[in-house]
Amino acid sequence: MLTIRNLHASIEGEKILKGINLEIKPGEVHAIMGPNGSGKSTLASVLAGRSDYKVTEGSVTYLGKNLLELSPEKRAGEGLFLAFQYPVEIAGLTTTNFIKTAVNEIRKYHGKEPLDAVQFLRLMKEKMALMNIDQSLLSRSLNEGFSGGEKKRNEIFQMAMLEPKLAILDETDSGLDIDAIRIVANGVNKFRNKDNAVLLITHYQRLLDYVIPDFVHVLYNGRIVRSGTKELALELEERGYDFIKNEVNEEQEA
Amino acid sequence: MNTIENITERFQQLQSTNPGGLLKQLEQDAFNDFSKMGIPTAKHEEWKYTRIGSLFNQEYLFTPDRPKSSFSGKELDAVRLPGYEQANELVFVNGMYSSSLSTIRSAELVVLSLEHASENEYRDIVLTHLGNSSKYVKDGIHALNTAFVHGGIFVHVKNSKVTEHPVYIYYITDARSVNILSQPRNLVHISEHAQVQLVETYATIGAAESFTNQVMEIIVEKNASVEYYKIQNDADHTNQVSTTHFRQVGKSYIHAVTISLNGRIVRNNLNIAMEAERCEAHLYGLYFLNGYSHIDNHTVVDNIKPNCLSNELYKGIIDDSATAVFNGKIFVQPNAQKTNAYQSNKNILLSDMASVNTKPQLEIFADDVKCSHGCTVGRLDEEGLFYLRSRGINEKIARSLLVHAFAVDILEHIKPEVLRNYVDQLISERLEFDIA
Numbered sequence: 001m002l003t004i005r006n007l008h009a010s011i012e013g014e015k016i017l018k019g020i021n022l023e024i025k026p027g028e029v030h031a032i033m034g035p036n037g038s039g040k041s042t043l044a045s046v047l048a049g050r051s052d053y054k055v056t057e058g059s060v061t062y063l064g065k066n067l068l069e070l071s072p073e074k075r076a077g078e079g080l081f082l083a084f085q086y087p088v089e090i091a092g093l094t095t096t097n098f099i100k101t102a103v104n105e106i107r108k109y110h111g112k113e114p115l116d117a118v119q120f121l122r123l124m125k126e127k128m129a130l131m132n133i134d135q136s137l138l139s140r141s142l143n144e145g146f147s148g149g150e151k152k153r154n155e156i157f158q159m160a161m162l163e164p165k166l167a168i169l170d171e172t173d174s175g176l177d178i179d180a181i182r183i184v185a186n187g188v189n190k191f192r193n194k195d196n197a198v199l200l201i202t203h204y205q206r207l208l209d210y211v212i213p214d215f216v217h218v219l220y221n222g223r224i225v226r227s228g229t230k231e232l233a234l235e236l237e238e239r240g241y242d243f244i245k246n247e248v249n250e251e252q253e254a
Numbered sequence: 255m256n257t258i259e260n261i262t263e264r265f266q267q268l269q270s271t272n273p274g275g276l277l278k279q280l281e282q283d284a285f286n287d288f289s290k291m292g293i294p295t296a297k298h299e300e301w302k303y304t305r306i307g308s309l310f311n312q313e314y315l316f317t318p319d320r321p322k323s324s325f326s327g328k329e330l331d332a333v334r335l336p337g338y339e340q341a342n343e344l345v346f347v348n349g350m351y352s353s354s355l356s357t358i359r360s361a362e363l364v365v366l367s368l369e370h371a372s373e374n375e376y377r378d379i380v381l382t383h384l385g386n387s388s389k390y391v392k393d394g395i396h397a398l399n400t401a402f403v404h405g406g407i408f409v410h411v412k413n414s415k416v417t418e419h420p421v422y423i424y425y426i427t428d429a430r431s432v433n434i435l436s437q438p439r440n441l442v443h444i445s446e447h448a449q450v451q452l453v454e455t456y457a458t459i460g461a462a463e464s465f466t467n468q469v470m471e472i473i474v475e476k477n478a479s480v481e482y483y484k485i486q487n488d489a490d491h492t493n494q495v496s497t498t499h500f501r502q503v504g505k506s507y508i509h510a511v512t513i514s515l516n517g518r519i520v521r522n523n524l525n526i527a528m529e530a531e532r533c534e535a536h537l538y539g540l541y542f543l544n545g546y547s548h549i550d551n552h553t554v555v556d557n558i559k560p561n562c563l564s565n566e567l568y569k570g571i572i573d574d575s576a577t578a579v580f581n582g583k584i585f586v587q588p589n590a591q592k593t594n595a596y597q598s599n600k601n602i603l604l605s606d607m608a609s610v611n612t613k614p615q616l617e618i619f620a621d622d623v624k625c626s627h628g629c630t631v632g633r634l635d636e637e638g639l640f641y642l643r644s645r646g647i648n649e650k651i652a653r654s655l656l657v658h659a660f661a662v663d664i665l666e667h668i669k670p671e672v673l674r675n676y677v678d679q680l681i682s683e684r685l686e687f688d689i690a
């Protein structure tokens with residue numbers, strides 16, 4: 001589904017990604033962990049098509065297409081979804097209108113008729129129940145004044161509405177209370193099937209207790225320096241990143 | 255004969271047949287002021303960024319007494335604002351009030367010529383208030399309007415009655431055959447406890463030059479409440495200078511919204527003179543310009559008595575080669591302790607050629623006051639744009655959604671739903687999208 005080869009990216013001349021390799025197949029859940037500033041969100045942004053990052057080397061193939069050539073909206077049309085680490089606040093645009101526009105734009109991309117008001121409402125009700133989101137939140141301006149947890153839940157709600165093929169969740173678990181983590185995890189698990197895939201960026205084991213990853217990768221200093229299974233996440237939880245940093249630095253010195 | 259000579263000749267002709275009366279002196283003084291000051295140039299402090307001098311290089315038909323127009327009721331239908339079925343409609347054609355095109359639905363609304371009003375029971379009101387705006391707008395173009403004031407109307411909103419029908423005022427310019435200079439003038443008196451909605455709009459038909467120099471003075475008595483909307487969406491080639499002058503002579507409430515969407519040169523003066531304690535005024539403005547439009551909003555809030563509150567928010571969206579000016583003055587006079595006065599002006603530029611000059615001006619002569627002002631000029635938020643696009647919304651629609659979102663907190667202050675939807679529709683059409 002997604003093949004990243006030797007991906008290098010920089011921002012304002014600063015090299016952030018220094019040769020990422022990653023292969024994600026349909027049905028898989030991958031988790032990316034790694035210390036602050038290692039480049040996790042950069043990777044997510046590059047995949048979603050943020051234009052201030054410059055890809056200087058490497059390739060990304062998504063569903064047989066050169067992903068890097070597509071505009072952000074086309075990527076979304078092709079089923080890529082990024083839950084932002086810091087969802088943007090837009091005063092004056094209601095969450096409902098935003099999501100309705102998004103749903104119908106993606107339908108248009110696939111040559112489908114837009115949902116009418118009744119159909120849209122039905123879909124929204126269904127997903128609202130799933131994400132335990134209140135109507136009053138959705139009639140407010142997009143993310144404006146939302147609590148941290150509400151913003152994160154709204155991201156997953158959007159994922160549920162848009163039904164992407166590859167969902168990248170950038171620290172969607174950060175700042176969530178225990179109940180909200182369960183709700184988000186439940187949303188992700190309901191969404192999973194054999195045809196789609198999830199890339200979870202997280203700092204904590206907690207989410208991975210609910211959403212069991214097939215692979216865990218450690219991103220450090222712009223590279224994936226370790227890959228393993230869910231046990232790797234447990235080891236990181238116990239030992240922290242220092243042992244990996246030390247190993248990587250020793251390898252480099254050797 | 256150039257326009258100024260033409261105006262001078264018209265003035266002398268009219269004065270020779272003018273029987274005298276109260277208005278004659280006012281007109282003569284104003285004409286002298288006009289002759290002295292002339293058309294304002296960039297040297298005038300308040301006209302630095304708005305040039306209207308060249309508009310007087312062409313000839314206009316200027317017949318303040320006989321507006322020569324075949325403009326009909328049918329043609330009015332095309333420019334009526336939604337909600338008109340319930341509204342009082344006051345129609346001016348080429349500067350003159352047309353009673354045949356106007357509709358008065360409210361018993362509590364009295365409409366008279368200023369000339370008549372100055373001779374009957376309203377004499378004192380007219381005498382006291384007509385021309386008060388000249389204290390705030392000191393330039394030749396304003397004096398020019400006052401020099402022909404006897405063609406204007408007096409609108410009286412009676413005591414203690416809720417006017418359930420809004421008052422729509424249309425300024426029509428019929429420029430189908432010749433260039434037109436029109437000078438509508440009205441004095442509105444809102445009695446104690448009255449509540450009223452005033453809506454002004456401008457429409458030019460025909461392709462010849464259209465220049466409207468309009469003044470409205472509004473007197474707001476104790477416990478009265480006014481909602482005021484000015485909607486400017488006239489044709490590309492039209493020009494106007496439009497002054498709205500509020501005088502709060504008793505504790506009263508004003509809610510004013512100025513929406514400017516089109517016109518070649520548009521200059522608005524909005525004054526609020528708070529002459530009583532505990533007055534309250536809310537001023538909102540939205541200008542959304544494209545092409546070569548130039549729109550200038552000058553506002554003055556003058557706190558004369560203590561304990562008044564004013565809150566002002568103007569927002570601008572400027573595209574193409576359009577230019578905007580915002581100049582907001584707040585005066586706090588020595589007596590006006592416990593004034594609360596807030597002002598904010600926010601702009602987004604949608605093109606490299608677009609520009610805005612924004613200038614807040616606070617002059618505070620009292621010490622126990624709360625005042626604030628701020629202005630911003632920026633671009634559309636790139637973060638927001640990426641967020642929307644990452645959800646599959648194409649760039650053009652994403653931009654439109656963001657521009658619309660920026661305008662929303664002004665639109666929501668248009669209280670009558672029909673007008674709010676109407677303005678929203680105009681903006682959406684400009685943005686070429688449907689609001690979901």
Ligand SMILES: Nc1ncnc2c1ncn2[C@@H]1O[C@H](COP(=O)(O)OP(=O)(O)OP(=O)(O)O)[C@@H](O)[C@H]1O
Nearest residue numbers: 011012014016034035036037038039040041042043
């Ligand atoms: N505009 C910029 N100019 C220079 N450096 C930048 C810029 N934006 C981001 N960076 C740097 O890129 C690096 C990677 O940032 P990124 O957000 O990808 O980290 P992260 O792994 O997601 O961290 P966290 O766990 O804290 O979310 C950081 O060192 C950050 O300071």
Ligand SMILES: [Mg+2]
Nearest residue numbers: 040041042085
């Ligand atoms: Mg991050």
